[in-house]
Amino acid sequence: MDIETSLRPVPLRHRTETTAEFNQIPAHVFPEHTTREDDGAVSIAGVKLTDIAKQYGTAAFVLDEADFRNRCRRLATAFGGGERVHYASKAFLSKTVCKWVEDEGLSLDVASHGELQVALAAGFPANRITVHGNNKSREFLTAAVEAEVELIVVDSLQEIGTLSEVATSCGRTQDVLVRVTPGVHVDTHEFIATSHEDQKFGFSLASGAARRAALSCVDATSVTLRGLHCHVGSQVFEADGFVLAAERLLSLWAGLLQELQGEQAKALDTLDLGGGYGIAYMPDHEALDVEAVAAELLEKVAEAAYKMGVPRPVVNVEPGRAIAGPSMVTLYTVGTVKDVETSDRAVRRYVSVDGGMADNIRPALYQAEYDVRVVNRELAGELVPSRVVGSHCESGDVLVNDVPLPNDLVPGDLLAIPATGAYCYSMASRYNMMLRPPVIVVSEGQSRVMIRRETIEDALALEE
Secondary structure, eight states: OOOOOOOOOOOOOOOOSSHHHHHSOOTTTSOTTEEEOTTSOEEETTEEHHHHHHHHOSSEEEEEHHHHHHHHHHHHHHTTOGGGBEEETTSSOOHHHHHHHHHTTOEEEESSHHHHHHHHHTTOOGGGEEEOOSSOOHHHHHHHHHHTOSEEEEOSHHHHHHHHHHHHHHTOOEEEEEEEEOOOOOSSOGGGBOOSSSSSSSEESTTSHHHHHHHHHHHSTTEEEEEEEOOOBSSBOOSHHHHHHHHHHHHHHHHHHHHOOHHHHHHOOEEEOOOOBOOOOSTTOOOOOHHHHHHHHHHHHHHHHHHHTSOOOEEEBOOSHHHHGGGEEEEEEEEEEEEEEOTTSOEEEEEEESOOTTTOOHHHHHOOOOOOEEOSSOOOSOEEEEEEEOSSSOTTOEEEEEEEEETTOOTTOEEEEESOSSSSSTTOOOGGGOOOOOEEEEETTEEEEEEOOOOHHHHHTTOO
């Protein structure tokens, strides 16, 4: 039976007013090395998307390796060293991604035992891994301690006690950060805002819980308090929230330094300000200027530390979407094209593709907006109100809710939805047994499989 999902109207804020504009590729939304060739086909890193479709089929994720690596380098430069930039693996993770992150000198953060296992399987240096999670099992904590990860971000008093037991039994001392909710409210979707008080992550700054947790770490056996952590949210476009969070954490930082003595005070050296840097999903979006944010954050932290009379902490950050998101597109083939009369007797064209909410749940989950372009040819028809939908048995299976598309778009055309590198493959499912698409890497005119297409044999093999 269908589950009827009410679609929240998404304003027509984009996109194109003419077909000529629709044929243009918005450079700040698509991967860095995207061009439309003379024959009308779009290529990424010198590889035509039509060739990708022929060789690997659709739906398929297409990842620009040089774009991904270049974003790593930009962030490393902006924050004064790659070791301070922890790639947030929850955005998109594979062994190959781990190797790219390591090659570019960045660190890594993981939010589950599985993510830790992938990182270790890739040979990523454990001493450059930070471990997250609000409900870490003893098994997960044991694996992290035994691997000798750099930092574990503790999220509850219960976890501090368990970690103390685990570290003691493993015969080593584990460095930790305390996750703080600083009460900073940022302009993002409520599901991805993470620094307000009433939510599952961390310890409240305002209530004093964060201070008590930090002192519990100091008192715990085999645990060393290295610093504080916060994350204000995801897809944030204003620097003010990051700066305010840093200043509030520094007030706690300064108070702790007054209470601690000797080696305990010396160990306190790290302030992790999380990630959440917004990217451009739509032509009228402007990505957060990470260089400007980095410069402002580092300056404000230095100023605040100076005014408080405490040593300036090392600043860690955790970008994921800002690296992976813009470097990937999802390639689909158009199937059914159908005109539907709406309640006001207008007509909307429904364009169905061979994928949908199983490979991109974000529009259904967050009302996320995406751009879309035809990439096998240039079109010439009149623009008509359209909706790009998937092939799942769900009325909420909508990828692009309102978009003017040329009326000469036909079955068999190829569509590309950009900025799908973060939280698309990593949140993909097998709904309706539409199996996970492959991830195809393009670089210097060549393509290769990073993650192969899932098969029905893969799914059936799980049954006993």
